[in-house]
Structures are given as C-alpha cells and as structure tokens.
Amino acid sequence: MTKSKFQILNLKFVICYLFVICPLLFIVPGCAKAQENAKPVKRIVLWHWLADREEALKTLTRKYKDLTGVEVKCQLYAPSDAYAQKIMAAGQAKALPDIYGFLGEKRIFAAFIKAGHIADLTLYMGYNNGSWKKKLFEKALKVNEFLPENEYGVAPGIYGVPIDVMNIQMLYNKKLLKQAGLDPNNPPRNWHDFIAALEKLKQANIKGFVSGWGETWLIDCFAHNYAFNIMGEQKVIDTIKGKVPYNDPDWVSVFKLFDQLARKQLLVSGIATMGNKTAEQLFANEKCAFAFNGSWCVNVYKGMNPNLDYGVMLPPQASSKYPMVIWGGAGLSFMVNGRSKNKEEAIAFLRWLTERDQQVFLAQETMNLPSNRESLANIPAILTQFADDMNNITHPNLLPVQESPRALEALTKGIQAIIIGVKTPEQAAEDVQKVKVRMLKQEAASKQ
Amino acid sequence: MDYIKKTRYITFNYLFIFPAVAIFSLFYIYPFIKVIHLSLSQWDGIAFKPSAFVGLLNFKNILFNDTANWWASMGQAGYITLWALTFQNILALLLALACDRAIKAGAIYRFIFFIPPILSEVVVGLVWWWIYDGNWGLLNQWLTSAGFAHLAHNWLSPSLEEGSRLMVRMLPLTCIAIVHCWKGFGWAFIILLAGLQNIPRNLYEAAKVDGADAWEVFWRITFPIMMPVMILVVILTILGAMQGFVLILAMTNGGPYYYTEVPVTRILDSMRNGHFGFACAQSLIFGMILLILSFSQFKLSRKMQKA
Numbered sequence: 091m092t093k094s095k096f097q098i099l100n101l102k103f104v105i106c107y108l109f110v111i112c113p114l115l116f117i118v119p120g121c122a123k124a125q126e127n128a129k130p131v132k133r134i135v136l137w138h139w140l141a142d143r144e145e146a147l148k149t150l151t152r153k154y155k156d157l158t159g160v161e162v163k164c165q166l167y168a169p170s171d172a173y174a175q176k177i178m179a180a181g182q183a184k185a186l187p188d189i190y191g192f193l194g195e196k197r198i199f200a201a202f203i204k205a206g207h208i209a210d211l212t213l214y215m216g217y218n219n220g221s222w223k224k225k226l227f228e229k230a231l232k233v234n235e236f237l238p239e240n241e242y243g244v245a246p247g248i249y250g251v252p253i254d255v256m257n258i259q260m261l262y263n264k265k266l267l268k269q270a271g272l273d274p275n276n277p278p279r280n281w282h283d284f285i286a287a288l289e290k291l292k293q294a295n296i297k298g299f300v301s302g303w304g305e306t307w308l309i310d311c312f313a314h315n316y317a318f319n320i321m322g323e324q325k326v327i328d329t330i331k332g333k334v335p336y337n338d339p340d341w342v343s344v345f346k347l348f349d350q351l352a353r354k355q356l357l358v359s360g361i362a363t364m365g366n367k368t369a370e371q372l373f374a375n376e377k378c379a380f381a382f383n384g385s386w387c388v389n390v391y392k393g394m395n396p397n398l399d400y401g402v403m404l405p406p407q408a409s410s411k412y413p414m415v416i417w418g419g420a421g422l423s424f425m426v427n428g429r430s431k432n433k434e435e436a437i438a439f440l441r442w443l444t445e446r447d448q449q450v451f452l453a454q455e456t457m458n459l460p461s462n463r464e465s466l467a468n469i470p471a472i473l474t475q476f477a478d479d480m481n482n483i484t485h486p487n488l489l490p491v492q493e494s495p496r497a498l499e500a501l502t503k504g505i506q507a508i509i510i511g512v513k514t515p516e517q518a519a520e521d522v523q524k525v526k527v528r529m530l531k532q533e534a535a536s537k538q
Numbered sequence: 539m540d541y542i543k544k545t546r547y548i549t550f551n552y553l554f555i556f557p558a559v560a561i562f563s564l565f566y567i568y569p570f571i572k573v574i575h576l577s578l579s580q581w582d583g584i585a586f587k588p589s590a591f592v593g594l595l596n597f598k599n600i601l602f603n604d605t606a607n608w609w610a611s612m613g614q615a616g617y618i619t620l621w622a623l624t625f626q627n628i629l630a631l632l633l634a635l636a637c638d639r640a641i642k643a644g645a646i647y648r649f650i651f652f653i654p655p656i657l658s659e660v661v662v663g664l665v666w667w668w669i670y671d672g673n674w675g676l677l678n679q680w681l682t683s684a685g686f687a688h689l690a691h692n693w694l695s696p697s698l699e700e701g702s703r704l705m706v707r708m709l710p711l712t713c714i715a716i717v718h719c720w721k722g723f724g725w726a727f728i729i730l731l732a733g734l735q736n737i738p739r740n741l742y743e744a745a746k747v748d749g750a751d752a753w754e755v756f757w758r759i760t761f762p763i764m765m766p767v768m769i770l771v772v773i774l775t776i777l778g779a780m781q782g783f784v785l786i787l788a789m790t791n792g793g794p795y796y797y798t799e800v801p802v803t804r805i806l807d808s809m810r811n812g813h814f815g816f817a818c819a820q821s822l823i824f825g826m827i828l829l830i831l832s833f834s835q836f837k838l839s840r841k842m843q844k845a
Contacts, residue, residue: 174810178583198812201584297673304695304791352697359672362695362794363710368667377673495811507795510706511698528603536580536592 133161134432134439135187139173140422141166142389143253146455150448157442160435162189181207188430189440191422192250195495196487199234200242202425203249209426212247214437222441223248225462227480230255233419233487241491250423251440252461254452257418257476257483258311258384260406264399266379270294277403281347284406288356291379299351300358300373301382302366303509306502311417312382313505315405316344318484322412330491332530336501336522345508345515347408352509362506374398385476386421389457402475404482418483421458494533500525577818588815596819607796608804608820612827614711615800619779621715622722627775629719630726635756637727638734648731655724663788666717670694670789695794710790710798717785722778726771733767734760762843769839773832780828 138147144166151162165187167173174193180186186207192199202208215223215231223231234250236242264274270291278284288298303309317326321340328334329341351357358364358378366383373381374394381387382405391398407414424443426436442448449460450468457470459477466477486492493501504518513521577596579588600608633651637644654662669676672692681689693713696706737760745755783802786792792799792807801824808817 171810181584182586195812198582198584201582201812205585207584304793306791306793355699359692360695363790364695365791372673495807495813499807503793503795506695506793509697510695510794512703512706512795532599532603535595536590 132159132435133163134189134430134436135163135165136189136424137165137167137173137177137187138191138422138424139166139168139170139193140191141168142386143422143452143456143458146452149455150443150451154439154442158438160439162439181205184429186427186429188427188432188436189424190427192425196492197242199249199487200236200240200244203236203244203428204242206428207425208249209428209430209433209437210245210247210249211251211426211437214441215248222444225446225464226252226444227255227461227463229418229480229483229485229488230420230423230461233485234423234425237490250420250425251444252420252423253440253443254421254456254458255419255461255480256385256421256459257416257479258308258382259416259476259479260403261373261381261383261387261400262403263373263376263379264401266291266296266376270296270379274401277401278406279403280410281406281408285350285354285356288351288380289354292354292356297358297372297378298356299361299380299382300364300369300378301361302364302369303361303506304363304365306499306506308366308382309502309505310498312405313344313348313501314486315414315416316347316408317341318415319405319407319412320344320409323415323484323489327489327491330489330493332526336497336526337516337519341522342515342519343408345505345518348505348508349515352511357509362509370394373400384421385418385459385473386457388470388472388476392457400472402472402479404479413482415482415484416479417485418480419485419487420461494526494529497522497526497529573818573821576815577822579815581815582812583809583814584812592815596816597823599816600820600823607799608801610796611799611801611804612824614798615780615782615802617708617711618715618718618782618800619776621712621719622775622779623772626719626723627726627771630723630771631730633723633727634730634734635760637731648728651727652724654721657721659721659784660788662717662721663785666713666785667694667789670713672696694790707797710794714785714789714798717789718779718782721785722775725778726775729771729774730764730767733764737763765839765843769836772839773835776831776835777828780824780831 136147136151138144144164147164151164155161167176170193173191177186177190177192181202192202192208199208203210230252231248234252235248236244236246238246240246260277262274262277267274267277267287270287271294272287272290278287291298301308301312303312314326317329317340320343321338325334325338325340329336329338335341358369358372361369369381370383370387370390371394372378373383373387374391376395376398391400404414404416424440426433426440430436444462446462446464449462449465452458453460453465453469453473457473459473459480460466460469466474469477500522504513504521507513508515508518576588578591578593580590580592580596581588633647637647637651641647670693672678672690672694675693677693678690681687691700691709694710696709698706700706701709741759741763742755745759750758780800781802783800783806786798786800786803790798792803801820805817805820805824808814808820
C-alpha cells in the first residue's frame, strides 16, 4: 500500500514536471517580457559598437534623462564584426532595439529597410522647413539616403541620422619628416614628390608608409581614391556596371602605384597582413612617417601618444586629370527600428543628440568630427584639418551602383599579391576582370 | 489488461525522454534541415524568407565556378591538419609516454602542457603575431642576437624579394600551422596520457621478464592497446584542424592574397557579404568532406587494428 502510494506520488511529480514546470520555465520569461512591453515606456534602448564613444554617450543619455525623463539605455557590443552579426541575428528575431548603429554595405542596409527594421526619417528631417536636415553635413546624410529609382528597390528617403562624420586621409609625422631633412610644413602634394619623400626617409632609416592593409577595406579605399583621381568617377561607375574592364590601362595604372611602393620597399614590412590597430600603434609610436587612416585616429593617437605631432593631408595626386577625392561620410549613424513602439521618443532623442551643444561635447570627448556643421567652430585644431576636406569626400554608398563583394575581394587580394610580389599589376588586373565577368554572368543568370 | 499496462509503460517512458528529444529536435535536427533548405535558396540573412529557390545553383557555383579559391582553402586547411596529425600528435605522444613514467614533478609537467589549450585562441594568435612580426617581432630579434640575422623574415607576409615563390606561398601557412600545433598538443597529450595510464602495469612487467626491449614493449603492448585512443585523437585532430579559423583571423585575416584562407573563413566571408544561401551550401559540402574523412579514418584504423 505504501509502495503504491509512493508510485502514485512519483507519477504525479513526473507529470507535474513534464506538463507544468517545464512549460512554465519557457512561458514565465515570455510573460515577463510581455508585461514589460505593456508598461507605458519611458525607456529606449540603443545599441552601438564603438567603445570610444561609450562614455560620452552615457554622459549625454544621463543629461537627456534629467531633461526629459526618458531613459536611454546605451548598450555597447564590440568588436564591429561581432556587432554586425548581432544586428543581423536580432533582425531575424525581430529583437532589434529602438535605436541602433548600422554597420555594412548599402546592399545590406537596403535589405534591413525592406525587412522593416529601419524607419524612414524623411518626414522628420523635413519638419520646420528642414531645419534638422540643414544642420547636418549633406554628404553624411546622403550615405543614409536612398534616391528615387535606386537599384535596390527601396522607397526613396533618409533612413539614418549621422552622429559624427569621418574621412580617410594621409597623415604625416612632422618630427620624422624633419629628421629626414624634409619640410614638415610642406608635405608632398603629388605622387612623384611622395615617392621622393619616402625614399629620403628610407635613406634616413625611417620606415615610410603604414596602413592596415590586412583589412581589405582600407586597400579598397586607397585604390578607389586613386581610381577616382586617375580615371574619374564616371569611369569607376562604368567599371562597376561592367562597361569598362578592370584590365583597362587606367586600372593597371592604379595597381602600378602599389607595385611601385612595394618594389621600392617604401612600405612597412608585413603591411599586407597588418591590422589597422597595429598600423595605428606604429604611427602613434613614431615608427613610421606616413599613415593612411580615418579621422577617428585622432582619438586613437591621443590615447596612444598624446605628444604626437602630426599633420593631415590629402593623398598625393597621381594624376592632374581629375581631383583627388577621399572616402568619407557618416562615421557613426543611428537608425530607428521600424518596429519600435517608442519611435517618436527615439527620433526626439536623435534630434537632441545632433544639436550643437551635444555635438560639441561629443567632438571634444571622442575627438570625432561632429555631424552638425554649426559645431565645427568649437572642435580641436587637428580635427579642423580633417573637416577642411569634407567637400572632397565620396563613398561607395554614394555611388548609384555597388561593386559585387567577390569582385572587390579579388581587387583587394590582387593588390596584396602585388605587394608581396607574386603578381604583376597586369596579372592582378586580369584576375579581377575574370572574377568580374563571372559575377556579371551569375547576376544575369539569377535575374533570368 | 496487459495491453493497457504495456501501453502505459511505453507512454510513461516516452514522457521521460520527451524533453530531451524536443530540445534535440529544436536545436539540432531543425537547424540541420534548415541549412539544407537555405543551401537551395538565395538568402541575404536579413529578409524573413529566402528571396528565391535556386535549386542546386549554389552547389554548382562552389564546385565549378568558385573552384580555385574554395579548393585552395581546403588544401590549406589540409596542410595545417597534416602538421597537426604528424608533429602535434607525435609530440603529444612522446610527452605522454614521458609523463606516464614515474618522473619527478610529473603533475607540474601535465599542468604546463595543458596551459596552451586553455588559453584564448584570439590571445594566442595576437601574441604569436607579435612574435612573428617582421619589423620588431621577438623571433627576428632572437635570430639577430643569436647571429642568424640572415634568417630574419617577415614571417606572416614575406615578399618575393625575401625568398622563393614557394617560400612566399607556404611560410605564412606554416607559421600558423606551428601555432596551431603548439596550441593543440595539450589536448592530445591529456587524452593519450589517460589512455596510457589505463594500460595494466603487469603487462609491462611480464614483457620485461620475457626480455622485451623498450621498442618491443611499445610496439607490441602500448601501441595495440592504445589504438582506440589514437583513433579518437586522430579524428579529433582532423576535425579541429580543418575547422580552425580563429588563429587565422587573429594572425593574417586570410592573407596575404588567399594564402591562409581556410574553408571556414570562406564561409564566414560569404555570410558577411550577405550570401547566406551560398554559405550554407559551402557548409554542407565542407561538412560532407569532414564526415567522409573521419569515417574513412575510422574504417582504416579498424582494419589496421584487426590486422
């Protein structure tokens, strides 16, 4: 009798476990979330990946809470690679926060918009005769804008708010230039003088040029700067469209610049696999005279070597046919989740964040270029040098067409091959063209 | 009555395994089926549904259009695996044999040998990057101070000016393979040592009485008994080395050129570029290759064991 009672109790426990406790374990957290969502929310969540902006953003969110009573919960997820994956996964689970920084190509940006993950801000930007829009750098806004009849099929509009802007330029160490007998106040303006300066540095036993070319986007950026300079924007666009081959003499000329730098041994050793962080360390620690880096480096160098004396210049022109343009645009852009229940609060916060005072604070704390043009008067001197060239910027996202990732990979890997000497510029150009033709064929097949 | 009892008994048992089956189905079987489904589709990883069903197009593109890079990356992973199977496992076996004997401070050695596997792979990669660095790396400094300055290289991206085409091609990959072996030998060491310590000591004593020398003891006693453990180590080594990619990301990011790309970095690139369908097809092909490799290894070892 006792035994059977025990068995019944045991059975009851098992049934209770399977059908009550187990489901409750799944249901309870879900209910909690539902209750949380049901509350009248005065809290918005913000995700980003930039560790150097974290403290300044947190300070501003505290200030915003005091002003409005809306709590902005700032969450940092670094590094950028992991962050890019995180927002993709969160998008799939429809779990993106109210505001988030977006990282990726325009093609992926478009996919996010089409999936309803990003709200259209055009109307908000246009209020009050476009007062918000007018305050911001036009080209930084353009990076987040889709024009009518764009190739991605996205409804035209502005889909992001630039919080700061950036451009990528050439930097030079004044002390090292002086040591090599060069004039630190008159850095080289054209390619010929640049090579001559690097050779002089080499003779003085000073490493010439460093950049994080192990990260292929920086090679892509450098190569496209010179492509624009040598053949002009239209020809670059025609190449992407497949009308001009990559083995065109102008493209070979671009590849030859890398070959010249490498064969004359003017590049820092190991540049083909060097990450940008290492390149930044080498320049900050005065191991290299020239660097190719973005305006965010001001903050990085300040942290690594506060006494570093350096200047900013446009990459030296290789041709006088077309002007030298540089990559630039929005540094950090925030997007508003299209599904957010707190859309209005999120947009109000972003509007506040891009106002003059907040922008000056961000520029002074994080040493990044502000996206609000009115704040430029109050930024550090070195940032002003970057800001001076904001009119010369371009960006792949500003072009009407985008190159396929495989063709870009072939281009950047081909340049790495030139640097280590296993391919000639002509061979590398042929290889890129082969991949381009294959991609065009695949594109045509998938359209059929 | 018996039928009811039996049914109740079976139902009761199934109820017990239900949570485990449900979790297994949700987290293993469903994703596997989903990967197969996605590999037959075009999907950017963002839209809620794949944009188009493309049949075997992704597989065709991998096997016939993207052949050079894909199979080269496979070969490069194979090269690292070969290093791991030989140098890493031989070193692990030798150290395990040494630690199996009653040596002084054996526990300390075991601890030291097991340090590399427990270190973060990214940290190990970055530390070795500094050792190999061609500008101010420790290896070049040691070589120079030891009077071998002519051997100093830019180990992870040598240029043709520094040596032959073969050297430029193979040196970065070999450097990564060495780090992989350094990082991985501790696992093999622990597994092999556990296997060795399970061999009854009286077998060795009997062999000694019969006049067997050290080699005969190893070849006729240790090796046959250790065979299942070695099969396990070999299979784990193949799977670990073929799928390794963190060291590569930390040390070379797949460069220079495509010289240190492995299948996983190719899959990762496809995902980053928003070609999830293609990435799933790559994963399936890679998974099948690993399965075939492991299965053939297992079969071969069983045959050898029987022989």
